[in-house]
Amino acid sequence: MLIISAEMMSKLADWTDRASCVLFGDGAAACIVTKGNALKYLKLTAKGNIDILNIPLGTGNSPFQEKRPNGFVNMLGQEVFKFAVFMIESQSKYALEELNMTADDIDYFVLHQANKRIIESARKRLNQPKEKFPINIQKYGNTSSVSIPILMDEMLEDGRIKKGTKLFLSAFGAGLTTGTCVMIWE
Amino acid sequence: MLERIAKVCKAFIENDELVITEQTIFSELELDSLDMVELVMNIEEEFGVTIEMNEAIKSVGDLMKILQNAK
Numbered sequence: 001m002l003i004i005s006a007e008m009m010s011k012l013a014d015w016t017d018r019a020s021c022v023l024f025g026d027g028a029a030a031c032i033v034t035k036g037n038a039l040k041y042l043k044l045t046a047k048g049n050i051d052i053l054n055i056p057l058g059t060g061n062s063p064f065q066e067k068r069p070n071g072f073v074n075m076l077g078q079e080v081f082k083f084a085v086f087m088i089e090s091q092s093k094y095a096l097e098e099l100n101m102t103a104d105d106i107d108y109f110v111l112h113q114a115n116k117r118i119i120e121s122a123r124k125r126l127n128q129p130k131e132k133f134p135i136n137i138q139k140y141g142n143t144s145s146v147s148i149p150i151l152m153d154e155m156l157e158d159g160r161i162k163k164g165t166k167l168f169l170s171a172f173g174a175g176l177t178t179g180t181c182v183m184i185w186e
Numbered sequence: 187m188l189e190r191i192a193k194v195c196k197a198f199i200e201n202d203e204l205v206i207t208e209q210t211i212f213s214e215l216e217l218d219s220l221d222m223v224e225l226v227m228n229i230e231e232e233f234g235v236t237i238e239m240n241e242a243i244k245s246v247g248d249l250m251k252i253l254q255n256a257k
Contacts, residue, residue, distance in 0.1 A: 078220070
């Protein structure tokens, strides 16, 4: 199975807002998934909350709706931060308990590269060393759904990920949605 | 309550010598907006409550009022 994702966050950022437009980046990733035993845990959630993170859609030239142009990425930063950090901590506890593992057993926590402070806060709550929390947001910005695959590709290239590496992956996004998985690389 | 808030603040800022009173203003502790979120998260865990981030929390006194109303 070939899974592809492509993101052009630059089209969704407000380039008149210096504070937010610099946060995002464009990117794409492709991954071939085959039968195997690498995946040990998978959980997806959605809260049905659009208030704290959304991209308002425009109404085009519909005569039946009040005209509204396409919007930009819109978020309540503090609430997003809180949601993300609590989510990483709680989802990791659920996942690792189910697998009879602890955070100490995980080689790398590969987290969605939305914000370095989120990653650092989660790391402290999990009481784990920095080396286990790879970061590349400084190179690419927040590339949405491709941030984890881009990071994993770099880690495969430099040998951090190899056969037997225990990975905890966690991402979140608008919805509010979360995805968590644990895998032992094959 | 003040003693528990002070304990959380000192642990978060990693400074046992800090003097925390009801009048303490968080911006004077050099906490940015994300530091405040983390501090509030730690306070939530200490007191077992949920605090909305849209509430104005400028001082320890503000935090105490919110915690009293949350009970």
